[in-house]
Amino acid sequence: MPDxxxxxxxxxxxxxEAPEEPSLEILRHSAAHLLAAAxxxxxxGAQYDVGPPIExxxxxxxxxxxxxxxxxxxxxxxxxxTAELAAQHIPFTREVMPRDDARxxxxxxxxxxxxxxxxxxxxxxxxxxxxxxxxxxxxCRGPHVPDSGWLQAVKLLRVAGxxxxxxxxxxxxxxxxxxxxxxxxxxxxxxxxxxxxERRDHRRLGRELQLFDFDATAPGMPYWLxxxxxxxxxxxxxxxxxxxxxxxxxxxxxxxNEKRLWEISGHWDHYRTEMFVMxxxxxxxxxxxxxxxxxxxxxxxxxRHSYRELPLRLSDCDILHRxxxxxxxxxxxxxxxxxxxxxxxxxxxxxxxxxxxRIFEITHRFYSLFDLRYAFRLGTRPDxxxxxxxxxDRAEAALLRILERHAGAGGFGVDAxxxxxxxxxxxxxxxxxxxxxWQMGTIQLDFQLPRRFGCTYVDTDGAERTPAVIHRVIxxxxxxxxxxxxxxxxxxxxxWLAPVQCELVPVQDxxxxxxxYIESLQQRLNAxxxxxxxxxxxxxxxQARVRDAELRKVPYVVVVGRRDVERGDDVxxxxxxxxxxQVDLAVDSLAAQLIDEVRARRPS
Numbered sequence: 001m002p003d004x005x006x007x008x009x010x011x012x013x014x015x016x017e018a019p020e021e022p023s024l025e026i027l028r029h030s031a032a033h034l035l036a037a038a039x040x041x042x043x044x045g046a047q048y049d050v051g052p053p054i055e056x057x058x059x060x061x062x063x064x065x066x067x068x069x070x071x072x073x074x075x076x077x078x079x080x081x082t083a084e085l086a087a088q089h090i091p092f093t094r095e096v097m098p099r100d101d102a103r104x105x106x107x108x109x110x111x112x113x114x115x116x117x118x119x120x121x122x123x124x125x126x127x128x129x130x131x132x133x134x135x136x137x138x139x140c141r142g143p144h145v146p147d148s149g150w151l152q153a154v155k156l157l158r159v160a161g162x163x164x165x166x167x168x169x170x171x172x173x174x175x176x177x178x179x180x181x182x183x184x185x186x187x188x189x190x191x192x193x194x195x196x197x198e199r200r201d202h203r204r205l206g207r208e209l210q211l212f213d214f215d216a217t218a219p220g221m222p223y224w225l226x227x228x229x230x231x232x233x234x235x236x237x238x239x240x241x242x243x244x245x246x247x248x249x250x251x252x253x254x255x256x257n258e259k260r261l262w263e264i265s266g267h268w269d270h271y272r273t274e275m276f277v278m279x280x281x282x283x284x285x286x287x288x289x290x291x292x293x294x295x296x297x298x299x300x301x302x303x304r305h306s307y308r309e310l311p312l313r314l315s316d317c318d319i320l321h322r323x324x325x326x327x328x329x330x331x332x333x334x335x336x337x338x339x340x341x342x343x344x345x346x347x348x349x350x351x352x353x354x355x356x357x358r359i360f361e362i363t364h365r366f367y368s369l370f371d372l373r374y375a376f377r378l379g380t381r382p383d384x385x386x387x388x389x390x391x392x393d394r395a396e397a398a399l400l401r402i403l404e405r406h407a408g409a410g411g412f413g414v415d416a417x418x419x420x421x422x423x424x425x426x427x428x429x430x431x432x433x434x435x436x437x438w439q440m441g442t443i444q445l446d447f448q449l450p451r452r453f454g455c456t457y458v459d460t461d462g463a464e465r466t467p468a469v470i471h472r473v474i475x476x477x478x479x480x481x482x483x484x485x486x487x488x489x490x491x492x493x494x495x496w497l498a499p500v501q502c503e504l505v506p507v508q509d510x511x512x513x514x515x516x517y518i519e520s521l522q523q524r525l526n527a528x529x530x531x532x533x534x535x536x537x538x539x540x541x542x543q544a545r546v547r548d549a550e551l552r553k554v555p556y557v558v559v560v561g562r563r564d565v566e567r568g569d570d571v572x573x574x575x576x577x578x579x580x581x582q583v584d585l586a587v588d589s590l591a592a593q594l595i596d597e598v599r600a601r602r603p604s
Contacts, residue, residue: 022145024182028053030092030144031082031154031180032060037136038081039176043068048138049113049164049173056190057179061162063113063171070159070174078176079156089149090134094142097130102139105130113164114139153187154180157194162327196434202486203331209491209553211482211499212332220329220336221321222479227499230531231482232339234497235475236317238601239341242365246358248315248343253295255319259285264452265294266386270421274322290322293446293471296344297453305457307348310467311355315343317478332483333438339478345470346455352445352468356402356426359443359472363428366474370485370494371603373431374440376407379418386421387448395445395468396424420471422448428474432488440476440484489604491553492578496598502532502590503549507542507561517565521558521572521587528591530598550577556594578604 019026032051035058039046043064051060064070070078097105099118106114117139118128131140133148145151156178164170181187206212211228214221224232240250259277262268267275267290276288289295296314305312317339324336347355367374378399381392403412403426412426419425428441446469449455456464475481485493495501504522506514518534525532535545542559549557557575564572574590575582585593 019143022143022150024180025053026143027145027150027182028058028180029142030148031151031178032058033092033131033133033136033138033140033144034082034085034148034151034154035078035156035176035178036060036062036138037085037133038078040136042074042077042081045110047111047113050117051138057157057177059175059177061113061164061173061175063173069161070176075156075159075176082151082154082156085134086148086151086154088134089147091147092142092144093132094144095130095132096127099126099128102128102130105137106139109137151180153182153184154178155187155191166325166327168325168327193434197436197487200434200487200490202333202483205486205491206331206483208551209486209499211486214331218337219326220324220334222332222335222337228482230499231493231497232478235478235481236341238369239317239475242362243313243315243343246313246362247311248313251296251299251314251316252318253292253299253316254289255321256286256288257294259287261294261298262287265297265449266421266452267291267294270384270386274324276321276323288321289318290320292316292318292320292340292342293344293449293469294453296342296469297449297455300344300346300450300455301453305346305467307457307459310346310348310457311351312346312467313343314345315341317341332479335477335479338480340473341475341478343470343472345472346450346457346467347470348457348465349468352398352470353402355470356399356443357406359470359474360406363441363474367428367430369601369603370488372488375412375429375431376403377413377415377427377429377439378403379415379420379425379427381424382417382419382421384421385419387451391447392424395447399424399426399445402426420444420446422446423471425471428476430484432484433490438480438484440481441474442472442476444471446471492555492604493553494601494603495555495594496601498553498555499531500533500552500554501530501594501598502556502558503535503554504532505535505542505545505549505557505559507559509536509538511562513565514560514562518560521560524587525591525594528595530591530594546575553577556590558590 029052032053036048036051039048039062045065047063049061051058099121103115103118106118128139129141131138131142131144156176158177160175160177161172162175164173179187179190181190209227210225211231212222212224215223259268271290275290277285279285299314319337319339321337324334328334345355380396385392423444423446425442425444427439430438430440432438450466450469455467457467459465502525504518506518508514522532522534535549537545537548546557546559555576555578557577559573559575570587571584572587572590573582574585
């Protein structure tokens with residue numbers, strides 16, 4: 001879980017009037033205050049930092065006396081005390097306090113974090129907001145619910161260690177996460193969603209299914225195990241096939257580049273803190289590439305180009321590395337080492353909208369394979385943009401036209417200021433089986449990097465012009481995509497991705513004729529291009545072997561006993577573990593059925 005960034009100046013601003021009907025955000029902000037009140041009662045001398053509402057809940061950061069850490073028992077006690085305070089209907093009262101008076105108040109209480117926030121406010125701020133909940137006092141803009149009686153459906157979830165202000169150089173604080181809802185029914189429904197998310201957690205399933213794992217010697221860098229490599233290779237094989245048919249040309253480029261490449265692209269100024277950088281000698285530094293864009297510009301410039309070649313579609317899936325902070329790492333969903341199904345498309349300005357149409361067609365092709373619902377989100381010019389405003393406005397206008405044509409005027413979101421530093425972008429937001437939203441692919445429009453790298457093409461009139469570049473990934477990070485797929489399907493991957501597609505279970509593994517038939521059946525299925533294995537857990541009962549295959553999410557299990565062999569009709573019992581169905585099938589029919597399902601790439 002990354003450290004959320006809190007606007008402390010806004011938190012300390014002048015208090016706002018509460019609306020007649022408090023929002024869920026206000027309810028959760030109030031719950032954070034009630035939690036802090038409980039902490040200060042149960043742990044005298046505790047210091048409280050910031051406690052904002054977040055998506056689906058809230059948190060509050062604390063420094064406990066004597067370096068103490070919250071235990072599970074402490075969390076249970078806080079839950080009980082918070083419920084007691086809610087039952088007392090304690091009013092939330094607001095006041096405006098002169099800045100110096102507020103500083104003296106919190107200094108007298110020994111609340112160093114609040115004093116620090118006040119000291120870091122701009123000189124123009126001469127008054128701040130303060131809220132009181134019984135004996136508890138907080139520096140806050142609000143607004144809040146009228147009283148604590150509104151906070152009957154509050155649940156404290158967990159404790160985490162976080163660095164003060166998100167900086168690893170600072171001390172570590174204790175963060176308590178919680179959630180709050182308007183009714184117990186809504187709270188129960190949310191807790192059930194959390195439980196379902198835990199059952200689907202890709203980190204646990206990844207280990208259980210032997211897809212990937214991590215080691216402390218390479219934090220955030222997954223080890224792909226044989227089963228996981230099969231999944232990756234199948235995804236990449238599909239990607240290559242679909243892109244070759246659409247005129248993409250795959251390239252590979254160095255993983256380590258001199259600093260001057262990143263200086264030309266602008267990444268050295270805008271992205272260096274996210275890079276792994278290594279000095280080679282006193283004059284030269286190299287960076288491990290966190291993205292492929294600069295290398296694509298270098299490849300383009302290796303020869304001259306004519307307008308007849310455009311759009312020129314260069315694709316690659318090189319390994320990338322980004323220095324994600326340790327507190328943000330989360331299995332495959334936030335890793336330091338990953339691959340992208342990347343592409344850089346060099347186009348004339350007149351070709352931009354038609355090329356986006358083609359990319360949207362690829363997006364639908366890929367996402368429909370997995371029954372994934374998706375939407376688009378526009379990211380506009382950030383504060384640290386490069387280039388000129390006029391070009392940015394032209395690029396954003398083009399993306400708006402494209403989105404309105406594909407999604408309708410109200411069919412996409414806008415994330416103001418969240419474009420790449422070199423251009424606006426359309427993010428692909430995917431919804432999984434339990435309603436969670438994930439940012440996966442992205443399609444960026446860039447007029448800046450081709451200018452910085454001096455990319456040109458010869459136009460119809462013989463003049464040299466600068467192309468625009470569309471940066472795009474559809475899967476996004478392959479690691480994140482696999483992690484999301486695992487959770488979306490709860491580990492039951494589609495047959496074409498399943499590492500083991502069919503497991504053969506002998507009823508009597510001590511019968512030579514049964515084992516000979518099983519091994520012959522495996523060879524026939526393997527020869528047809530299917531991944532079939534024999535369950536060789538000698539001595540285990542057949543039912544236990546079938547259950548073991550089900551736990552490993554093997555889509556099909558074939559059971560063969562002595563009577564099946566003696567019948568001589570080449571019919572076997574087939575269990576579809578995903579749907580709980582069992583039928584008798586001729587072996588040829590079984591192979592044909594599995595081959596048809598693999599070729600169709602059906603999601604289940």
